[in-house]
Amino acid sequence: MLPASAQPALAKTGQRQRKAHKKSRAGCGNCKIRRVKCDEAKPKCKKCIAFGVSCNYGTKGSTSVGELVLSFEGVSCMETPSRAPVSMNQTMLDLVNYNLRHSPTGMILGEQIYKLKAQDLEVLDKFRNRTVLTIGTDVTKWVLQAETPRLACLHPFLMHAVLAFTYAHDRLLKRVPSQAGPAELFHNYKGAALLNYRLNTDVTPSERDAIWITSTLISGIEWSKVEAESPEQAWPLRDLEPGEPDWLTLSQGKNKIWDLSDPSRADSCFRNLLVKSNLEGGDADFTPYELKDGGFHNLPSPLLDFLGLTDPQTWQSSPYYRAATIVSQLIPFEYNQSNLLKFTTFLYLMTPEFRQLWTEKDPGVVLLISYWYAKTIPYQQWWTRKRAFLECQAICIFLERYHNNIPYLDRLLEFPNRSCGLVSTQQHAV
Known part of the structure; x- marks a missing residue:
């Protein structure tokens, strides 16, 4: 029975009044x-x-x-509510497509934005659980694992790059890698095209983070593209005319993208990555900007003679100085996931003068590149191993064929020859 105070109101309206909820x-x-x-x-x-x-x-x-x-934490082990007629995968797919469609890029391009399918979610999950863990150091890979899939679900250009990078990983893990398939080529093209489009417009903080990691993935894909199957088909033997490899051009372009995205800024989700790891690879045992212990102690003296690095008075003016400093300090280190950033400094701290000589296939530059390749080959990193192996072999053949007047060339090539398998590994190390 209703309270007496409520009976008049009910009599007037004929309905129970709804109580306001908190x-x-x-x-x-x-x-x-x-x-x-x-x-x-x-x-x-x-x-x-x-x-x-x-x-x-x-x-x-x-x-x-x-x-x-x-x-991305524990979703795979959730139980679908008994009343839900739609599968959890379909719900996730709808959510991702909604976010991509309503991203800054999606709001402009509308229906041109790619709509993910169920198999794309499987590839995305493979990226999160496997592929992303191969691109960072032992410390930074966990930050990349947490943030990259999240950003990919918000920005179409990164989603395409993630899918393409994972397809490339699948392909290059095979015993006999095949050429890139239609799905990998499609996502690689769309990722690069949409990235270039966003680079020419105003971007949000979230997009700046996505742009930085997208450029990293696209660089990795470009690095892994090696059509050569023998040293004769590889750089620098393939084309003796001056020219810069496409992957090097793209790698150097990352420096400009860094300026735009600046993951060290206060509102970047990758700021924690910078706190945990020095992206320039420097520490007490590795100083890429300056010579350690006053000399190039890990490089053969004939190499220093040929490069003109025997007189300290001329070091700073030499186009070889920075690269030789880095290579000399890398010799004692093993190329692995812990030291990955140290080895990338050879590319990202490259001076314009050294880069120009690289395009001209200068024998001094080519020698230093061969030592850098020789250090990376044993690790067998999936996106670098084929290029490092074939181009190191090609460099050794190139120098013996076209620059055999270099003093003590046989001795200078012992280390790269041995690392790329052109001579017996029983000879003594550098």
């Missing part, structure tokens, strides 16, 4: 986007866990306003 003002951001009442459980609310999206509270969450971000 709104959840302290709920998480994703519940607000989906317009559902948040249970406010912390650190993650039950609604978000059940729906398979990230849960973020307050203004400092990892998501931006209007972004509904999938959770």
Whole structure:
């Protein structure tokens, strides 16, 4: 029976008046986007866990306003609610496609934005659980694993790069790698085209982060593209005319992208990566900008004579100085995931003068490149191994064929020859 005070109101309207409910003002951001009442459980609310999206509270969450971000932690082991007629994979697919369609790029290009399919989610999951862990150091790879898939679900150009990079990884892991297939070529082209498009427009902080990691993946894909099957087909033997390899041009272009994206800025999701690791590879045992212990102690003296690096008074003016400094310090290190950044300094700290001599196939530059390749070959990194192996062999043949007047050339080529398999490994190391 109703209270007496409520009977007149009910008599007038014939209906029970609805009691106003208390709104959840302290709920998480994703519940607000989906317009559902948040249970406010912390650190993650039950609604978000059940729906398979990230849960973020307050203004400092990892998501931006209007972004509904999938959770990549434990989604695969969630049970689909018994009342849900749609599979969890389809729900995730719809969420990703929604985000890509409503990204800054998607809002401009509309229906031209690629719509992901179920098999693309499988490739994305393979990237997160396997491929992304091959591109960072032992420390930074975990930051890349956490942030790259999240950003890929928000920005079409990065999603294409992630898919292309993973397809390339699959292909190059085979005993006999094949040529790139239609899916890899499509995503590689779309990723590069959309990246170039966004580089010419104003970008959001989230896009700046996505641009930086996209350029890294595209550089890796370009590096892995090696059509040669023998040293004679590889650089520098393939074409004796001056010219810069495409992968080198793209690698050097990353320096400009760094200036644009600046992952060291305060609002970058990769700032933590910079805190955990020096991207220039420097530490107490490796100083790429300056000579360690006052000399090139790990390079053969005939090489220093040929490069003109015997007189300290002329070091700073030599186009070989920076590269020789880096190579000399790399000799004691093993090329592996822990020391990956140290080895990349050979490319990313390259001086314009050295780069110009590289395009001219200068024998001094080519010799230093052969030593760098020789150090990287044993690790067998999937996107570098074929180029390093074939081009190191090609360099040794090139120097013996066209520059055999270099003093003590046989001795200078002992290390690269041995590393790339042109001579017995029983000879003594450098």
